[in-house]
Amino acid sequence: MSRSGFARAWDVWDVVVIGGGITGAGILLEAARRGLKVLLVEQRDFAWGTSSRSSKLVHGGLRYLKQGQFGLTRESVHEREHLLRQAAGLVEPQSFAFGDYAGRKPGKRTFLAGLAIYDRMAGQRARHYYGREEFAALAPNIATDGLRGGMVYTDAKTDDARLVLRVLQEARQYGAVALNYMAVESLLCDGEETKGVLLRDGLSGARHEVRARMVINATGAWADRLRAATQAQPSASTSTSSAGAAALRRLRPLRGSHLVLPAWRLPLAQAVSLMHPADGRPVFAYPWEGVTLVGTTDVDHHHDLAQEAAISRAECDYLMAALHAQFPQLNLCDADIIATYAGVRPVIDSGKADPSKETRDHALWLENGLLTVTGGKLTTFRVIALDVLKLAAARFPELEGRLEPQPVFAPSSPLRYAPDLPPGQAQRLQGRYGVQAQNLVDAAQAGELTIVPGTETIWAQLRWAARCEDVCKLEDLLLRRTRIGIQLHGGGIDILPRIRAICQAELGWDDPRWEQEQAAYLALWQAHYSVPKQ
């Protein structure tokens, strides 16, 4: 459906979902597969918000056990197991190693007790304790002073932006419409009831009024702004003001940042989890898509949410200090860092002094007809979506008896024999593109079924994204459709000529447009994805 045509598709939509992160995408899918007419709008690109900047783990969250959040952990472990089965190739198992050092907490007994609960929730036994020599072989390069042995356990990882895109793709198969660069400028109200939204097309500047039986605010860390609009003086249209949002604030934006290092510089047989020497917070280093990710931090984010978040120098030093302590002989330094990225957690504010002690559970509020959902985790997007539909069900009698969980993705037929694909790619593409995986492979031109060096992406993914995946800006292609922007030095500057040769015609951009996009992308990368100066 065209960007202008959607407004005439229905006089009244059943649901308008605001926000194209994993929460909005999950709601879109669960509503569409139950027959509702649903529209999702995202002010920037799909997954532009927190959902492309997470730690990319599909996990129960061992540290939530420590905080007594058993319900959240159980729910997350169950969802992890579903995703491992139903989204293979996109959600993959990942083993973690945690060193047991003399005098350091948590000790062997406490950690193993936590892992036993974790395993029990998943109905498996994936934990092992290894003695010093064996553990040092399993986790090469780690500090051996005081090492007594270590625990190994299993969780899972994903590509967060691709998870959002796969969920959106699946929702579209049920007739849902999802538009990027389409911002909600204000809410349309009838008395005190929210009845629709006023949209502004970020590409053309056009405005559209859209009516809906229910408007759902799934804008993550931005959620307070729209909530404030419903509490303003009732009028035909109430705009999203930051002053009103401050008065009604329920969220505590917490920034989390990561470093990306080349796999050869920080080689890991498996993920390593450790307690930061300065404050005892958990930090992970893990192999991901051909690079090593290190994260994360957890600090109050006081910057304007209209600007992309970026790692601070202090956060960079904090993560490097964790690496120096855990991998002392590698002598890692700033020059080893390929890229950085930062995201803002939508965390419910309970006023805790330590940000890391705030709950990571999701919350729902129905205020003047606007249903807000925020908080939560990538891992639990299906649970969150079903909770939203349960709360919305009073307005949708057609949902009665239809709110049982369904498999995350409908099964799709496996790729035909594709001998040219590098090993492991068939499943990887199947997980990421579902029923479209075969079309992607068929669209590849000579040499495009090979891997972009330094990543696990194949060149054909770039062509496919440029042709079929709503790429509006070069940053969409390099930071979210593929992750080349955080996997290669300088955001992939050295391979931009080849990317241009593959993608420019597919995107329909002339030379001036390409050059303008390239300049904008490289400036964005410098400002938000590079290493902050000392």
Ligand SMILES: Cc1cc2nc3c(=O)[nH]c(=O)nc-3n(C[C@H](O)[C@H](O)[C@H](O)COP(=O)(O)OP(=O)(O)OC[C@H]3O[C@@H](n4cnc5c(N)ncnc54)[C@H](O)[C@@H]3O)c2cc1C
């Ligand atoms: C550093 C970090 C690490 C994390 N690690 C993990 C992890 O390993 N595993 C895990 O399960 N979870 C993790 N999380 C949590 C998880 O990433 C978030 O809970 C999740 O991504 C939130 O998704 P969301 O859709 O609610 O928000 P977002 O992804 O932020 O989406 C909200 C969207 O709403 C859009 N929007 C805002 N206002 C408007 C408007 N007016 N009109 C239209 N659109 C609008 C925004 O542009 C944004 O794209 C992590 C979070 C952080 C920050």
